[in-house]
Amino acid sequence: MSCLFRALVPVAVALGAAHAAAATTITVATFPDLDRAAKAALPRWHAAHPDVDVKIVSLQYADHHTAMTTALATGSGLPDVMAIDFKFIGKFAGSGGFEDLNKPPYNAGALRPQFVGYTFAQATNAAGELAALPADIGPGTLLYRADLIAKAGLTEADLTRSWDSFIAAGAKLKAATGADLLADSADIVDIVLRSNLPPGEGIYFDRGGKVLVDGPRFVHAFELGRAAHKAGIAAGATIWTNEWVAGFRNNRIAGAMMGAWLAGHLKNWLAPDTAGKWRSAPLPAGATASYGGSFYAIPKRAAHKPEAWEFVRFMTADKQTQLASLRTLDTFPALLAAQQDPVMDEPMPFLGGQKARELWRDIAAKVPAIPVDKYDSMATDVVRAEYQNVITQGKDIHAALADAKSLIEHRARR
Amino acid sequence: MDTMLTTDAARPPSAAMPARASASRARWRKRARKLAPYAFIAPFFVLFAVFGLFPLMFSVWLSLHQWDAASGLAAMHWVGLENYKYAITDPWFSKSLLTTLWFAVASGVPQHLVALPLAFLIHMTLKRSRNFVVGAYFVPYVTSSVAIALIFTTLFSKDFGIINALLPGPPIDWLGDAFWAKPAIAFVVFWRYLGWNVVLYLSALQVIPGDLYEAATLDGASRWQQFRHIALPLLKPMMFFAITLTLIGNLQLFEEPFILIPPDSGVATSVMTTAMFMYRMAFADGDFGTASAVSWLLFFIIAALTYGNARLFGKEGGGDVAR
Numbered sequence: 001m002s003c004l005f006r007a008l009v010p011v012a013v014a015l016g017a018a019h020a021a022a023a024t025t026i027t028v029a030t031f032p033d034l035d036r037a038a039k040a041a042l043p044r045w046h047a048a049h050p051d052v053d054v055k056i057v058s059l060q061y062a063d064h065h066t067a068m069t070t071a072l073a074t075g076s077g078l079p080d081v082m083a084i085d086f087k088f089i090g091k092f093a094g095s096g097g098f099e100d101l102n103k104p105p106y107n108a109g110a111l112r113p114q115f116v117g118y119t120f121a122q123a124t125n126a127a128g129e130l131a132a133l134p135a136d137i138g139p140g141t142l143l144y145r146a147d148l149i150a151k152a153g154l155t156e157a158d159l160t161r162s163w164d165s166f167i168a169a170g171a172k173l174k175a176a177t178g179a180d181l182l183a184d185s186a187d188i189v190d191i192v193l194r195s196n197l198p199p200g201e202g203i204y205f206d207r208g209g210k211v212l213v214d215g216p217r218f219v220h221a222f223e224l225g226r227a228a229h230k231a232g233i234a235a236g237a238t239i240w241t242n243e244w245v246a247g248f249r250n251n252r253i254a255g256a257m258m259g260a261w262l263a264g265h266l267k268n269w270l271a272p273d274t275a276g277k278w279r280s281a282p283l284p285a286g287a288t289a290s291y292g293g294s295f296y297a298i299p300k301r302a303a304h305k306p307e308a309w310e311f312v313r314f315m316t317a318d319k320q321t322q323l324a325s326l327r328t329l330d331t332f333p334a335l336l337a338a339q340q341d342p343v344m345d346e347p348m349p350f351l352g353g354q355k356a357r358e359l360w361r362d363i364a365a366k367v368p369a370i371p372v373d374k375y376d377s378m379a380t381d382v383v384r385a386e387y388q389n390v391i392t393q394g395k396d397i398h399a400a401l402a403d404a405k406s407l408i409e410h411r412a413r414r
Numbered sequence: 415m416d417t418m419l420t421t422d423a424a425r426p427p428s429a430a431m432p433a434r435a436s437a438s439r440a441r442w443r444k445r446a447r448k449l450a451p452y453a454f455i456a457p458f459f460v461l462f463a464v465f466g467l468f469p470l471m472f473s474v475w476l477s478l479h480q481w482d483a484a485s486g487l488a489a490m491h492w493v494g495l496e497n498y499k500y501a502i503t504d505p506w507f508s509k510s511l512l513t514t515l516w517f518a519v520a521s522g523v524p525q526h527l528v529a530l531p532l533a534f535l536i537h538m539t540l541k542r543s544r545n546f547v548v549g550a551y552f553v554p555y556v557t558s559s560v561a562i563a564l565i566f567t568t569l570f571s572k573d574f575g576i577i578n579a580l581l582p583g584p585p586i587d588w589l590g591d592a593f594w595a596k597p598a599i600a601f602v603v604f605w606r607y608l609g610w611n612v613v614l615y616l617s618a619l620q621v622i623p624g625d626l627y628e629a630a631t632l633d634g635a636s637r638w639q640q641f642r643h644i645a646l647p648l649l650k651p652m653m654f655f656a657i658t659l660t661l662i663g664n665l666q667l668f669e670e671p672f673i674l675i676p677p678d679s680g681v682a683t684s685v686m687t688t689a690m691f692m693y694r695m696a697f698a699d700g701d702f703g704t705a706s707a708v709s710w711l712l713f714f715i716i717a718a719l720t721y722g723n724a725r726l727f728g729k730e731g732g733g734d735v736a737r
């Protein structure tokens with residue numbers, strides 16, 4: 001009894017102190033599902049930092065990034081810590097509106113070896129400033145329905161050997177089961193564009209800002225996408241739409257090439273009924289790609305920078321927090337120490353007991369560091385629109401890429 | 415009692431106070447009386463200045479600058495008219511203008527072709543149920559666009575939509591196929607604003623004197639002839655007004671395509687109106703200067719077309735603009 005009492009006293013004191021001495025409150029702006037990771041980490045944060053309260057402001061994905069753009073523009077309403085999705089990291093890091101974490105007092109360069117290599121390249125802008133630390137990453141993987149593949153008499157090797165064999169397997173699968181191997185033929189284009197980049201080359205721009213869009217990588221990607229479209233192996237469902245969700249639920253979409261986080265989405269809400277039927281494989285033709293991820297940054301105008309930096313490190317460089325995020329969200333940690341935890345070797349019931357995290361760890365280690373550009377999202381839109389012209393209007397691939405290149409050069413003139 | 419009543423206000427000021435003080439007081443009162451009306455209407459002007467005038471002027475200023483919003487206000491720098499030149503030479507700008515015009519015609523013309531006879535029919539045939547019917551047609555106009563988006567994405571769904579279920583043949587990918595997405599959106603716009611035009615025309619029909627129809631009936635005019643030769647000519651002023659509103663509204667079209675087509679979808683650029691292009695420039699590409707320039711270009715185009723409409727329609731239709 002007295003032993004228990006003695007154990008409880010410090011807890012009670014700590015709790016009391018948290019209420020009495022919460023002198024500082026830092027604001028963390030984030031978005032779902034990522035906000036759940038921060039919420040889950042709060043009890044441990046309060047135990048370690050009783051004097052710093054954390055206010056989590058969570059908006060929907062698109063609203064959050066629009067609100068943060070406006071806040072950066074006007075310099076008002078900025079949080080102390082800002083969560084940034086991979087899609088926006090290039091644009092935000094390039095804005096110069098954030099603390100350079102390479103500089104003192106942060107000296108985040110020292111943390112670099114603790115993280116997956118390519119994440120620091122993603123968060124570094126052209127001026128060499130490190131704008132954010134990575135929280136989670138998306139090693140690119142091929143998720144497929146093992147039951148449907150087996151029904152069509154196919155094996156995993158048929159899917160991954162080469163892109164041609166992938167497309168041929170898709171046609172066989174469609175004939176045998178009626179299911180599509182892909183949601184959208186543009187998914188192949190996305191993966192091939194991200195694959196096997198020479199060092200120093202970005203997806204759309206090289207280090208010097210030269211537009212690479214009419215290069216052989218793009219021609220190859222468009223050709224494969226068109227071949228997949230012609231083979232009829234894509235359902236034509238846009239990501240995050242009702243059709244896309246229903247496709248997974250009704251066994252009509254049997255595969256997806258995306259970040260490993262998609263397995264978490266499938267398990268948690270997309271298609272929980274298909275548990276045990278999915279497997280994860282490396283991307284076809286030995287491709288390695290990264291697909292998504294999230295970051296935490298400190299705006300230059302943040303009011304409580306020391307506390308904010310403490311929180312950023314707590315969310316990214318703390319093994320316990322990273323593992324807790326993995327358990328709550330099924331995200332994949334960017335912190336190497338977390339990747340060495342035994343939880344990584346646990347079989348995953350949703351993937352039929354496969355130890356998929358080991359595979360994802362291998363993939364993450366192989367993904368090259370691709371430099372990002374602040375015009376990446378604009379270039380993505382332009383290339384996607386031209387790909388659509390190839391698919392729907394039969395536009396010549398070289399003509400489409402030449403048009404895309406000139407438009408991107410026009411837009412990125414500054 | 416008597417002295418109590420004789421307060422400052424009641425008696426002439428000069429009687430109680432030194433002449434100077436009372437004179438300044440009278441002057442102050444006069445001024446206060448003059449200023450009072452301005453104080454009373456000030457709330458509107460203050461709000462208008464903050465939320466109307468300032469943004470307007472700021473967007474003119476912005477359109478002459480290059481500004482990546484994420485870099486903060488200090489990052490603005492003067493480029494003059496370069497943003498305008500840049501916007502005009504962007505192939506997506508001209509493409510979005512064509513798309514906008516296509517939507518304006520494809521959703522605007524049917525709106526009026528249907529609303530006119532429909533309003534006439536409601537006016538001539540319905541008595542007791544009129545308010546209910548008009549209300550029913552008006553409901554889409556006041557419905558939130560999010561609700562409309564939810565309902566129509568469900569109706570237009572390729573695999574589960576009721577529209578494909580009713581149509582024979584292979585399922586049509588209404589919102590995912592560039593060929594079908596434009597008519598599908600034009601239909602939603604048509605559906606949404608039909609009731610508004612019916613109400614406009616109905617209100618104009620109600621002021622046409624009934625004896626005109628009676629006289630025509632006595633002369634043996636059919637209902638079609640009454641519509642064609644009585645209602646239609648007398649509706650011209652309202653047609654001018656309604657078409658002007660449709661023109662302006664349709665050229666600014668944003669909501670319907672924006673909420674029905676996901677931005678990541680491949681058809682997103684083929685349904686991109688100029689207003690959407692502007693939004694994309696600002697919030698996706700972070701180029702607020704060019705976005706402002708696009709908005710002013712769009713304004714000039716709308717102004718020119720409205721002026722053209724007034725010239726064309728205004729003389730006969732009773733529009734005041736170009737008389």
